[in-house]
Amino acid sequence: MSQAKAQDPAPHTREWTPRIVAFLCNWCSYAGADLAGTGRNQYPPSVRVIRVPCSGRINPIYIIKALVDGADGVMVSGCHPGDCHYLAGNFYARRRFTVLKRLLTTMGLSPDRVHFTWVSASEGARFAGVVREVTEKVAALGPSRIMKGGDMDEL
Amino acid sequence: MSFEKQRDEVAALCKKLLADGAVSRVVGFREGGVEGMSLPYIFTDPAGVDMLTWNSRCLPNLNGYLTGGEGNTAIVAKPCDARAVVALISEKQLRREDIHIIGLVCDGMVDANGDPLPACVECSVNCPPVYDDLIDDPDVAEKTGGEQVSNDTSLERFEAEIDKCILCFSCRQACYGCYCQTCFMDRGSPGWQPTVPGRGDKMLYHAGRTMHLAGRCVECGACENACASGVDIRYLIREVTNFVGELYDYRAGMDLDARPAMLSYAAGDREVGFLGGDGDGH
Numbered sequence: 001m002s003q004a005k006a007q008d009p010a011p012h013t014r015e016w017t018p019r020i021v022a023f024l025c026n027w028c029s030y031a032g033a034d035l036a037g038t039g040r041n042q043y044p045p046s047v048r049v050i051r052v053p054c055s056g057r058i059n060p061i062y063i064i065k066a067l068v069d070g071a072d073g074v075m076v077s078g079c080h081p082g083d084c085h086y087l088a089g090n091f092y093a094r095r096r097f098t099v100l101k102r103l104l105t106t107m108g109l110s111p112d113r114v115h116f117t118w119v120s121a122s123e124g125a126r127f128a129g130v131v132r133e134v135t136e137k138v139a140a141l142g143p144s145r146i147m148k149g150g151d152m153d154e155l
Numbered sequence: 156m157s158f159e160k161q162r163d164e165v166a167a168l169c170k171k172l173l174a175d176g177a178v179s180r181v182v183g184f185r186e187g188g189v190e191g192m193s194l195p196y197i198f199t200d201p202a203g204v205d206m207l208t209w210n211s212r213c214l215p216n217l218n219g220y221l222t223g224g225e226g227n228t229a230i231v232a233k234p235c236d237a238r239a240v241v242a243l244i245s246e247k248q249l250r251r252e253d254i255h256i257i258g259l260v261c262d263g264m265v266d267a268n269g270d271p272l273p274a275c276v277e278c279s280v281n282c283p284p285v286y287d288d289l290i291d292d293p294d295v296a297e298k299t300g301g302e303q304v305s306n307d308t309s310l311e312r313f314e315a316e317i318d319k320c321i322l323c324f325s326c327r328q329a330c331y332g333c334y335c336q337t338c339f340m341d342r343g344s345p346g347w348q349p350t351v352p353g354r355g356d357k358m359l360y361h362a363g364r365t366m367h368l369a370g371r372c373v374e375c376g377a378c379e380n381a382c383a384s385g386v387d388i389r390y391l392i393r394e395v396t397n398f399v400g401e402l403y404d405y406r407a408g409m410d411l412d413a414r415p416a417m418l419s420y421a422a423g424d425r426e427v428g429f430l431g432g433d434g435d436g437h
Contacts, residue, residue, distance in 0.1 A: 060362075060363070060366040061339060061347070061359065061362075061363045061366070064358070064359050064362045064363060064366075065347065065359060068355035068356065068358060068359050069355075081422065082422065088420065091420035091421075091422070091424070092417075092418075092420055094420065094424055094426060095403070095416065095417055095420055095424060096366070096369075096417065097429070098402065098424070098425070098426065098427050098428065098429075099366070099369045099370070099395055099398060099399060099417070100366060101427070101428040102394065102395060102398045102427070102428070103362060103365055103366060103369075103391060103394070103395050104362070105308060105428075106306070106308045106390070106391055106394040106395070107308070107310070107313045107358070107362065107391065108308060108309050108310025108311070108312065108313045108314075109310070111428060115430045116426075116428070116429045116430060117429060117430035117431055130430060130431075133430065134430070146354075146355050146358065
């Protein structure tokens with residue numbers, strides 16, 4: 001217990017922590033995030049949640065724009081395939097995200113900057129786990145340099 | 156080369172189509188562009204068809220000229236033009252019965268110096284997959300695969316290419332697939348593009364456009380031919396096109412009945428690169 005405590009960064013340090021934009025669908029993942037809070041599941045405060053009606057509503061440009069405007073990472077989560085509130089939104093989204101990730105890696109971006117997953121409304125613990133995993137992966141890459149007009153030396 | 160022979164056949168056919176009233180317009184090429192480039196031209200009069208040309212400098216993709224006008228339209232279509240027509244039909248932008256495709260077997264176009272264009276070197280389709288009339292060229296052997304191009308996916312390459320870009324949007328204008336009435340880059344609200352765009356904004360444009368064209372590119376190379384700055388950004392869409400073909404077994408413009416890959420789905424689609432996914436769906 002004391003060991004775990006020693007590893008925790010002290011509050012209010014100026015140490016860099018990743019800024020991650022999380023697009024969560026209204027019906028599953030946002031509720032899952034809510035449940036993580038209600039269930040007191042601990043996860044890093046690195047995500048900035050944007051609630052969208054459906055993962056199929058997420059325009060790939062939103063993800064690129066988030067990266068361009070300074071997000072260190074982007075995470076997208078929707079209902080599990082087959083459970084979409086709008087029946088098929090996440091099926092279309094799945095193809096889009098698969099292709100987008102390939103495109104971003106072709107551009108030279110690290111594959112660990114963007115993450116796609118499925119979290120249902122009952123998976124509060126899983127949401128916390130996903131955020132922990134994403135935060136670890138993005139933190140390992142360091143700050144993103146894809147800034148407006150800036151140089152992109154370290155993506 | 157038998158461009159002349161093909162040209163005479165096309166001209167005779169176009170004259171007949173126009174005289175019979177089968178079509179009211181023929182979209183083709185005439186001479187008169189800079190550096191020997193042929194110009195897109197809309198023929199409406201059988202007598203005017205004498206101006207029609209077909210040579211190794213017929214670069215532009217003609218699909219931008221198909222809409223509008225009364226009655227049916229015929230298009231003098233290279234294989235890539237024909238593929239674009241098919242793609243537009245499967246995207247419900249054109250109706251099959253309105254378009255008469257005069258397909259030409261094509262051995263590739265050349266640049267101002269007479270060198271084959273990169274897209275034509277890579278091209279693997281030299282016969283239109285769908286046509287109403289086919290103007291054959293016995294001298295052109297059937298292709299089975301184009302030249303393979305190595306894909307350097309380093310950030311340095313992307314930066315080098317993007318730094319040449321001046322965001323003039325010529326690639327967008329030349330592309331058959333960019334038919335949005337208002338491009339996201341031109342919108343004021345939300346304003347995707349700032350007054351003084353930087354590298355990140357160019358990245359937004361090129362990545363955004365490539366995503367819009369995912370699974371829709373007909374590999375005509377019009378974007379590259381139109382670029383005034385020599386940006387070779389086509390490797391992004393090439394990679395995406397190959398990826399979509401591999402994953403969803405779809406190639407744009409090859410089959411009138413196939414549903415575009417990004418407008419369809421399967422329950423067992425693979426989740427390549429997903430968190431916690433093994434890459435094989437579930």
